[in-house]
Amino acid sequence: xxxxxxxxxxxxxxxxxxxxxxxxxxxxxxxxxxxxxxxxxxxxxxxxxxxxxxxxxxxxxxxxxxxxxxxxxxxxxxxxxxxxxxxxxxxxxxxxxxxxxxxxxxxxxxxxxxxxxxxxxxxxxxxxxxxxxxxxxxxxxxxxxxxxxxxxxxxxxxxxxxxxxxxxxxxxxxxxxxxxxxxxxxxxxxxxxxxxxxxxxxxxxxxxxxxxxxxxxxxxxxxxxxxxxxxxxxxxxxxxxxxxxxxxxxxxxxxxxxxxxxxxxxxxxxxxxxxx
Amino acid sequence: xxxxxxxxxxxxxxxxxxxxxxxxxxxxxxxxxxxxxxxxxxxxxxxxxxxxxxxxxxxxxxxxxxxxxxxxxxxxxxxxxxxxxxxxxxxxxxxxxxxxxxxxxxxxxxxxxxxxxxxxxxxxxxxxxxxxxxxxxxxxxxxxxxxxxxxxxxxxxxxxxxxxxxxxxxxxxxxxxxxxxxxxxxxxxxxxxxxxxxxxxxxxxxxxxxxxxxxxxxxxxxxxxxxxxxxxxxxxxxxxxxxxxxxxxxxxxxxxxxxxxxxxxxxxxxxxxxxx
Numbered sequence: 001x002x003x004x005x006x007x008x009x010x011x012x013x014x015x016x017x018x019x020x021x022x023x024x025x026x027x028x029x030x031x032x033x034x035x036x037x038x039x040x041x042x043x044x045x046x047x048x049x050x051x052x053x054x055x056x057x058x059x060x061x062x063x064x065x066x067x068x069x070x071x072x073x074x075x076x077x078x079x080x081x082x083x084x085x086x087x088x089x090x091x092x093x094x095x096x097x098x099x100x101x102x103x104x105x106x107x108x109x110x111x112x113x114x115x116x117x118x119x120x121x122x123x124x125x126x127x128x129x130x131x132x133x134x135x136x137x138x139x140x141x142x143x144x145x146x147x148x149x150x151x152x153x154x155x156x157x158x159x160x161x162x163x164x165x166x167x168x169x170x171x172x173x174x175x176x177x178x179x180x181x182x183x184x185x186x187x188x189x190x191x192x193x194x195x196x197x198x199x200x201x202x203x204x205x206x207x208x209x210x211x212x213x214x215x216x217x218x219x220x221x222x223x224x225x226x227x228x229x230x231x232x233x234x235x236x237x238x239x240x241x242x243x244x245x246x247x248x249x250x251x252x253x254x255x256x257x258x259x260x261x262x263x264x265x266x267x268x269x270x271x272x273x274x275x276x
Numbered sequence: 277x278x279x280x281x282x283x284x285x286x287x288x289x290x291x292x293x294x295x296x297x298x299x300x301x302x303x304x305x306x307x308x309x310x311x312x313x314x315x316x317x318x319x320x321x322x323x324x325x326x327x328x329x330x331x332x333x334x335x336x337x338x339x340x341x342x343x344x345x346x347x348x349x350x351x352x353x354x355x356x357x358x359x360x361x362x363x364x365x366x367x368x369x370x371x372x373x374x375x376x377x378x379x380x381x382x383x384x385x386x387x388x389x390x391x392x393x394x395x396x397x398x399x400x401x402x403x404x405x406x407x408x409x410x411x412x413x414x415x416x417x418x419x420x421x422x423x424x425x426x427x428x429x430x431x432x433x434x435x436x437x438x439x440x441x442x443x444x445x446x447x448x449x450x451x452x453x454x455x456x457x458x459x460x461x462x463x464x465x466x467x468x469x470x471x472x473x474x475x476x477x478x479x480x481x482x483x484x485x486x487x488x489x490x491x492x493x494x495x496x497x498x499x500x501x502x503x504x505x506x507x508x509x510x511x512x513x514x515x516x517x518x519x520x521x522x523x524x525x526x527x528x529x530x531x532x533x534x535x536x537x538x539x540x541x542x543x544x545x546x547x548x549x550x551x552x
Contacts, residue, residue, distance in 0.1 A: 012295075014315075227496055228496040256545065257544070
């Protein structure tokens with residue numbers, strides 16, 4: 001048995017560590033350091049620049065919670081854009097909504113797509129679906145060129161260091177507002193409140209200046225720092241807290257439920273304080 | 277700077293690791309291996325048998341969520357028992373409720389109390405409060421000897437190995453029912469749904485056979501396995517989901533809110549499935 005352990009330093013002084021069966025692929029791409037490994041606890045895992053991106057065992061939480069909250073909030077999401085998300089997990093969840101006619105994925109790093117298809121097939125399998133348009137391109141530039149086009153935009157980025165740094169700026173949120181239709185809605189992963197409180201506070205402030213409806217919700221992701229992840233919604237018209245019960249339709253999920261759709265916005269006090 | 281790191285294996289193949297400034301105390305007590313250390317990330321921490329019990333930085337989540345959910349559910353909790361909890365954190369939160377006339381703490385290991393007072397004073401400080409009766413005794417035996425005595429019982433135990441093994445048995449829950457008054461309510465920490473699903477399922481089944489109202493709720497505790505912790509309530513009369521808004525009174529908290537009191541019971545689907 002291998003004696004390898006992979007340790008992710010989530011802060012300077014704290015991390016998670018996991019036993020590795022074997023490494024599957026390691027490569028410095030044009031944008032980041034990509035590692036795939038088979039772990040004992042979490043199945044196959046993707047790491048970028050030493051940070052956990054997704055694992056076969058817990059990926060459903062992140063992907064369901066990114067996709068279903070905005071998609072059930074919008075009454076008719078026909079045209080969807082995913083920025084980042086090259087592993088394909090968000091796309092898989094998006095396609096569970098029959099109203100979605102087209103889902104465009106723009107990831108800057110084609111290697112993430114390539115090796116996710118190879119080693120995370122249950123996650124990436126729907127990238128070849130005919131409703132999906134996969135583009136290897138700069139998400140920031142794609143947004144800058146788009147106007148009045150999308151019903152829902154999902155930002156499934158890495159941390160605000162490296163290639164995703166400009167995806168956490170007010171300029172990017174303004175670009176998203178322009179790229180969305182007049183009743184559009186966007187969601188972005190916005191890290192965790194234990195180690196990145198300042199980031200969350202800044203994002204709320206920036207998004208509030210651009211979108212009339214700004215909301216923060218959370219989900220439990222055991223392989224992400226602190227186990228509590230946040231997502232920020234900016235919406236031009238529809239409020240995720242005002243979705244009527246009859247608007248939900250049945251989809252197969254392991255984490256998301258229509259009751260959780262609303263409960264996920266009820267924040268612990270120290271997190272709520274970051275939104276005020 | 278010290279090169280020490282403390283690694284807790286939360287499963288055979290996964291753990292957390294944290295940088296240590298210095299160890300404060302290490303001792304094999306009559307019941308367990310006790311360690312206190314000053315960490316860079318979490319402040320002072322207490323470990324028992326190699327498992328994180330509490331840290332100065334995130335202790336508020338566990339202690340608030342154990343105490344306030346049952347105490348706000350019971351209309352007049354005058355007499356409260358805490359089984360375990362020698363660090364004193366639950367007692368500190370219990371005393372925020374002015375209706376509580378007496379809070380008894382029964383911990384089997386006096387060393388936990390002694391070293392918590394020394395190294396975790398913000399947590400243990402209220403153990404000397406005049407409303408508190410601290411006993412170094414076997415919680416299981418204390419429960420077995422009690423009858424129709426308590427309004428609320430809180431089980432703040434270690435994992436179901438070592439000294440706390442008998443605190444996860446149906447016999448113990450039956451003893452709790454006997455020790456409670458006719459409208460009493462109890463809560464127990466019941467581990468996490470990612471690595472201990474079977475335990476949670478068993479506890480729900482056992483408690484349901486004894487208490488007419490059984491409920492499971494969660495909280496995010498970053499230093500505990502998976503970051504998502506569960507708590508099980510057994511209640512003879514009062515339902516935590518039916519607390520009326522005017523029953524809540526203001527208390528100072530960092531995690532608990534009256535909105536979260538109810539939202540914490542809205543479970544992710546894979547957790548909800550464990551209760552059915």
